[in-house]
Amino acid sequence: MNLLSLLSLSAISAIAWAETHVFDWNITWVTANPDGMQPRPVIGINNEWPLPLLNFTKGDRIIANVRNQLGNESTSVHFHGFFQNGTNEMDGPPGVTQCNIPPNETMVYNFTLDQSGTYWYHSHTKGQYPDGWRQALVIHDEEDPYIGKYYEERVITLSDWYHDEMPGLLKEFINVANPTGAEPVPKSALMNDTQNLTVPVEPGKTYLFRVVNIGAFASQYFWIEDHDMQIVEVDGVWTEPATASMIYIASAQRYSVLVTMKNETNANYAMVGSMDTDLFDTLPSDLNYNSTGWLVYDSSVEKPAAKSVSEFDFYDDFELVPYDGLERYGDADITVTLDLTMDNLGDGANYAFFNGISYVAPKVPILYSTLTTGSAATDAAIYGTDTNAFVLNKGDIVDIVLNNDDTGKHPFHLHGHNFQVIWRSGDYEGHFNPDNVTFSSVPVRRDTLIAKPMGNFVVRFKADNPGIWLFHCHIEWHMDAGLAAVMVEAPLYLQENLTIPQNHYDVCSASGTPTEGNAAGNTEDFYDLTGENKAVAPLPAGFTARGIVALVFSCVAAFVGLASIVCCLPFHSEQWDAKITARKPDQIGMDAHFAHNPGIRPVAETLGDA
Structure with missing residues (x-):
């Protein structure tokens, strides 16, 4: 044959x-x-x-x-x-x-x-x-490299939890009364959407734990007391085994780890998810920042309280090596440089920016604009003033250089691809300097990566998947505040090869959303963006966040004074x-x-x- x-x-x-x-x-x-x-x-x-x-x-x-x-x-x-x-x-x-x-x-x-x-x-x-x-x-696959090396799988989700619903919290967050952009702090950490999770295990067996951070904001440290973990997958990419006693997992990231159970059954062991409180501007007294579960060898034995740790010594994911050994792609054909800042706009609220632009969704979904604007679809200008759109050619090798000018950590996710992490700086190392780095030769691949405080990273991918792909911070507060860009990959190829089903057009019609033309819905002149969705106007010259704080407190004092007068009537x-x-x-x-x-x-x- x-x-x-x-x-x-x-x-x-x-x-x-x-x-x-x-x-x-x-x-x-x-x-x-x-x-x-x-x-x-x-x-x-x-x-x-x-x-x-x-x-x-x-x-x-x-x-x-x-x-x-x-x-x-x-x-x-x-x-x-x-x-x-x-x-x-x-x-x-x-x-x-x-x-x-x-x-x-x-x-x-x-x-x-x-x-x-x-x-x-x-x-x-x-x-x-x-x-x-x-x-x-x-998604399982009989050809995955670690099939046969473990007894059973367990899925562990980590998340942060709020007691108030998001519409109200968002209005408080993006508000003149919050000019510094302090994110709402969650109330609790959860493990598998509960607390006090128990995971029955058998002695001597090896298990594959798939750990997923499905939270909105908090990265979490994760460890299993007195058990080492072998990292074998990140974000859908199998890796060479790497021994870790603790992992750090940001919102949207995933790790799979092999864990071999002890032979004795005289004790149960705590699994801990602990929120990274360095991300929070305040630490409320009622904050429950740890979630604890247990590996249960014997249900008749007590489940001990988690031990305190003196430091968070987690594995550096930059050191991981993909199992398939894929080497770094060749030099980039196009480099997209994104400078991240947080600042106030004219309504006094705090927003997030790439290159001075805070993302605002256009009136026409970008894919629909791509399919209905002919040759103009190759020009990023038609997709709107505030969409941070970048047009890529099919087959391009693309570098995204991200410079984080903020003092916080940010997990960034690219839709439609995973990327090679060819460089990531440490904390407070400033903007990327190509003359002072050595790129990884067999870089780890993943689809969500943390930018260090006041640091930078470079990720590389091949534009081999035509589509409109969002790149954004996966801290939900920052996404909603505008921290996003869009990769418009091979738009002319899409025009020839992609058909949107009628059901999707019906949904657009029901929602009153136009499906033709540029970002403003203009079908006659694709470069006329009159009426497009726009970000809030900039602050008047001379205004600062400190000035806004002073103004807000002055207004509050005035209202308190008026209230005291009314109360006397x-x-x-x-x-x-x-x-x-x-x-x-x-x-x-x-x-x-x-x-x-x-x-x-x-x-x-x-x-x-x-």
Whole structure:
């Protein structure tokens, strides 16, 4: 039998074993209390939460019918880490590859899984996934290099948890009363969306733990007491084994580790996820920054409290080596340099910027502009003033040079690709200097990387996946504050080879979103951006964050003074009763309704695109 026949039989066999998984997902409100401290509305699927952990095999097909039953919010879903090669329209970010799904509408996501490893899925509509719309996802492959080296798998999710819902928190965050941009601090750390997790294990066995940070903000340190871990995968890329006693895992990152159990069964051992509190501007007294689970060898033996650690000595992911030994790509054909800053705009609120631009989603999703603007699609200008769009040619070797001019850590994620991490500086080393570095020869590949405080990194990828791919900070607060850019990869190829399904156009129509023309929806002159979505205007000359703080406190003092005067005046209950009566009758009924239905939100401003 010749080689071609063998290959054909192999392909037929793979198709025969592949399954099609059809999901009917009603996105609904559910009441939950995962940290045991406060019940609150969360976003569930089919009235259930936590969301289902999904398991697939490489080659399977997903058909997810996503129906928005949230009542007052749009929604979407992104399958994080999937390349979506040939199905860019299924990637998920509204304003980039699709329109938001309005209430009572359904969007169909239909694509094939051509990868393996550890991933997750989450809403990509502004500020939504921290309200519970997220969960882990695993794709298995019989050809994975560590098959046969472990007894069973366990999935561990780490997350931060807020007691208040995101719409209110976002309004407080992007607000003149918060001119320094202090991010809301979560209330608790969770492990598998609970606390006090127990994981039964058998002595002497080796397990594969897939650890996923599905949180909104906090990176977490993770360790298992008295057990070493062998790192074998990051972000869907298998690695050579690397021994670690602790890992540091930022929002959206994934690690798979092999852990061999002890032979004795006379003790159980703590697993700890500890939030990196250096990310927080304040440390509230009620902050529960650790989550603890246990490897349970014997359920009749006590589960000991986690031991304190003197330092966080975690493995440096820059030292990892990909299992396939792929060497660094050749020199870059194009370099995209992004300088990260945080600053105030004219409304007094604090925003995030790349190269002085705070991302704002265009009126027409960028993919739709690409498909309807002819040869002009190769010009980044048509995609909007504030979209940070960069056009790449098919096959280009691309470097992204990121200079972090902020004192915080930032995890950056690239859709549609993983990238080679060819350089990353230490803390406070300033901007990238190509004359003073040595690039890694066999660099680790991943899809989410941490930028060090006041440091820099360089990642390299091959533009071999035509599409519109978002590059953004995966701290949700910073994404919502504008810390994003867009790679427009091979736009003319997309025009010839990609067709958006009618269902997606129907969703756009239902949401009132235009699907033709430039960023402003102009179909006559693609360079006329009149009416486009724009960032808030800059501050007037001379204003600073310190000045805004002083102004805010002056206003607060003035209001306090006025309140004290009012309090001294006689109070007339008749006037107060008249004010209540003057409210709209339907509003009074709504207040009572929502007071007795905590799983449903009052009508509020629909959040914009991601």
